[in-house]
Amino acid sequence: MIMQTEGVEGTMVTFAGGSLQESALVVFTAEVAGEWLVVTDRSPFHPVSLSWPDQPGDHGWMICGTTRFRVLDSREGLLNQRTGVLSVGEDARALKRSDPDLTSVVLHVTEAAPTTQAVSLQVDATFRAALSLQHTGVHLAALALNQIASGFWSKDPQDPDSLGAPNLDMAAVTRSEIREDASTDHYRFGKSLRKKGFDAAEFLVDLPARAAEVNKALRGFLATPSPITLSPPTGPIAERRLWATRLNGADVAMPCGGTHLADLANLAEVTVVMAQTEDGFVMRTCSWRTPIG
Numbered sequence: 001m002i003m004q005t006e007g008v009e010g011t012m013v014t015f016a017g018g019s020l021q022e023s024a025l026v027v028f029t030a031e032v033a034g035e036w037l038v039v040t041d042r043s044p045f046h047p048v049s050l051s052w053p054d055q056p057g058d059h060g061w062m063i064c065g066t067t068r069f070r071v072l073d074s075r076e077g078l079l080n081q082r083t084g085v086l087s088v089g090e091d092a093r094a095l096k097r098s099d100p101d102l103t104s105v106v107l108h109v110t111e112a113a114p115t116t117q118a119v120s121l122q123v124d125a126t127f128r129a130a131l132s133l134q135h136t137g138v139h140l141a142a143l144a145l146n147q148i149a150s151g152f153w154s155k156d157p158q159d160p161d162s163l164g165a166p167n168l169d170m171a172a173v174t175r176s177e178i179r180e181d182a183s184t185d186h187y188r189f190g191k192s193l194r195k196k197g198f199d200a201a202e203f204l205v206d207l208p209a210r211a212a213e214v215n216k217a218l219r220g221f222l223a224t225p226s227p228i229t230l231s232p233p234t235g236p237i238a239e240r241r242l243w244a245t246r247l248n249g250a251d252v253a254m255p256c257g258g259t260h261l262a263d264l265a266n267l268a269e270v271t272v273v274m275a276q277t278e279d280g281f282v283m284r285t286c287s288w289r290t291p292i293g
């Protein structure tokens, strides 16, 4: 679906800084296939990404004066800043992201059209917190996986992760699904990975043992609490953001477009289970929050 807009610019998003509420101005509204899509100049909502839809879009509310409308979902849309054409869904996915005219907007999927231009946007904090917990756990699990898989590489890593291990996660992950209770990452062991020197067959021989090693590494990571940052905290959606913390006394960072916990101390436990698939394996990661008080 494509729509013509006028005077709309990319949405400034504040979710990376942990924001759950913003005052904003509605700049575009359209009814598409029975849904209301509302674009604002600014938003605390984390929208589901078009290019890497691992973390679902935030839910919440849009407040117009004394009326509260539900925001059922939030998604990324692509706006051509030169022509004003806004693409959503499949039409947006078909666009080349390298086009310098393109910028991203948050599409708030609301139950009704806004009744005022000035609105207050409120994110469902419980849903956001659950996704942030699982997303942080997934990053730690990826680094733990890289670490325990480092012995299965016969060649020196060309692109090590920030702990110095060959980045198996980056080289093999094909899909990641972050949910409120757990996350599932799909890894594919293809020809190119074997050419790079990874012994996939040997790795897959004993997946329960691999998972136990990952879980041990994860316990080690959580032994030393450290703040977690996503920077910059505010900016256009498509801007490159960096997730950073300290693990085992070393600074670690990786690019990330999602939301996270504020400190490793908030994580009580992260555990994984692995299962073989036709072309690799899936890793399911469950994270638990430290009880408050």
Ligand SMILES: [Zn+2]
Pocket: 135, 139, 255, 256, 257, 258
């Ligand atoms: Zn991430």
